[in-house]
Amino acid sequence: MAITIKDVAQKAGVSVATVSRVVNQKDIHKVGLKTQQRIEKILKELGYYPNTMARGLKTRKTYNIGVVFFWYEKPSLSDYYLTRVLDGIISFISEKKYNILMNTFSRNIQNEGVYANFVNSGLVDGVLAIAPPVESRFFQDLKQGSLPYVLINYQVNDPNVCFVDCLNTQGIIDVVDHLLSLGHKRIGFIAGDIQYSKNSLDRFNAFKYILKKRGMAFHDDNVYFGNWTEQAGTKAVEAFWKTKHPPTAIIASNDIMALGAIKQLRKQGLRVPQDVAVCGFDDISSDMTLTTVHQPAFDMGHEAAKMLWSQIEKRPLDYTHRFFPTKLVVRESCGYYLKNSQDQKTKS
Amino acid sequence: MAITIKDVAQKAGVSVATVSRVVNQKDIHKVGLKTQQRIEKILKELGYYPNTMARGLKTRKTYNIGVVFFWYEKPSLSDYYLTRVLDGIISFISEKKYNILMNTFSRNIQNEGVYANFVNSGLVDGVLAIAPPVESRFFQDLKQGSLPYVLINYQVNDPNVCFVDCLNTQGIIDVVDHLLSLGHKRIGFIAGDIQYSKNSLDRFNAFKYILKKRGMAFHDDNVYFGNWTEQAGTKAVEAFWKTKHPPTAIIASNDIMALGAIKQLRKQGLRVPQDVAVCGFDDISSDMTLTTVHQPAFDMGHEAAKMLWSQIEKRPLDYTHRFFPTKLVVRESCGYYLKNSQDQKTKS
DNA sequence: GCAACTTATTATATAGTGAAATTAAACCTC
């Protein structure tokens, strides 16, 4: 059995209240100096560590923050900008002496009650939700609960709800404009899943918007709806090249799908970027040749954590929303100027 | 204020014990069917969720497992095989309905008391430690505590201590033999920090061992002791090329340092692999051209989690140690045959 | 046939669980 505050009190010949004061250095002026020192000595001798459960029960404070992310086929951090978001969160939160309680839910299966339990069980002081599914039960439970929370990569119209996001629309505009400036007339788009992902929807809408604004036609058969995986990228290329007019450039809603697309293009004997230009989104930096839209994931995680912390500790909040600019990173995968779609030349 | 079991009991006109039985489905035969149904209805109506703190206090069970990793300059998941280890852990643990409580400590600073607090606070049912520092205070606290724990990437002689590791020695032997077979006579070695990392030490010792066994000379000035970072890789190359006899091949103790080395080599006008062959360790797959030793990080994480879970749930444990084989992955960064160190040709 | 006694079922009351807050009390000092 572990040492309790009672044991310490008994050995010191004082009450538990006195020990508690010394341990927490709270109302310490109510404890005499010599008793204080005696208790401190015994604390070390016995190796006492307060029980978090008991303390949490009384104080309603756990120093845990819940971090939730969602998966498609299986939970995974690897294939994702997710890791950098987490790094940002960790860097802020660990400095503030909080723990991170990680939890992950399926994006498709709506486990009734599981979310609510997580939110209402008193295990965490607040929640950071990374790219939660649209219209999800999870989101409802979060709203109904009394816990502070911050959404990452999700925008809400409610001015009271805290979130951080990147400027998806501008990111897509940049990459489309870049491709147009290279002379591309027909751009394929690989979307993430529109149904569950807010980011995906935003990026897709931005794509349609900017095409129209630039006076370009939008072709249904040059769009593929994937699920963020590499396989989705390969499938998209297969689909595009079954149509009469395959694109000369492809924008994928994330880097993973872009890499999948490149793989499939090469398999079909097409060169990147000579035959087809490919761009991604996220900048996961696992491939140093991919043109992509950089998302400042670390900063977003850091800022979200800060927002949550401010709420938990009841500090003044400068803003409830925060948008981060993206940055177009031009690399080799679309670095060529296109005279026309038949005859392609390299730019010196 | 959140709904408590008392509220439910009051509304249902029964005692709290009865409600507890229904909530946990424990000793449920002691509750009449109609009372059961009535309570279940009220449970939903009021939206009751048990308080984890109160429950944990009584039952001594939290359904949290602590995952600890260590950093050098700042906490980070990105630059590492760490992410895959975590994926393995998550994949097992989330299926078992446990939460992951992540905590990270500095490798250099020994924060007295902090580890012990983490181990003894009753917040977690067990601990997974990823590559803990050698001879660390953390390790002592873990041993002294009564929590079950499993070490990842750390071997201990004690048959009662659970750990998983990869076969570092064989990995290094494979890569050395590969380089020797390509004709290299002078191999540089970039070690991780020997002082704090068990893996690093094992790999370095393996390197010395196999050189001797193959009848090759070991040169002190062809060894550099880094700290796993990219910068360490660049520094190593700088150091090697200041000596009289720079190596024709370099083995780095992890991929990050190998990539740093390649960067610096190119900066100095040397070609990889034509002029210098470079190999890494881990297979972080952020660069598809690097020859490296693959470490089955996912499986290791998965297995470690399973071991821990078995201990926590008092299931029979098949073994306390588990070693995973590595696999040499030959890619471009060392793909050439060397006739002699002056005159190099490519193999067709 | 009725009280008394079983036996099984169902519900309640009570005692922890460790720590913190609140209230009460003891102890000085002047």
Add this chain to the structure above:
DNA sequence: GAGGTTTAATTTCACTATATAATAAGTTGC
């Protein structure tokens, strides 16, 4: 004895476990 300092006792937090009580139905003895 007032006033301040220091310590103690008690209650609270939400929940679970254990022991005990109540209830009901059936069985037996006389």
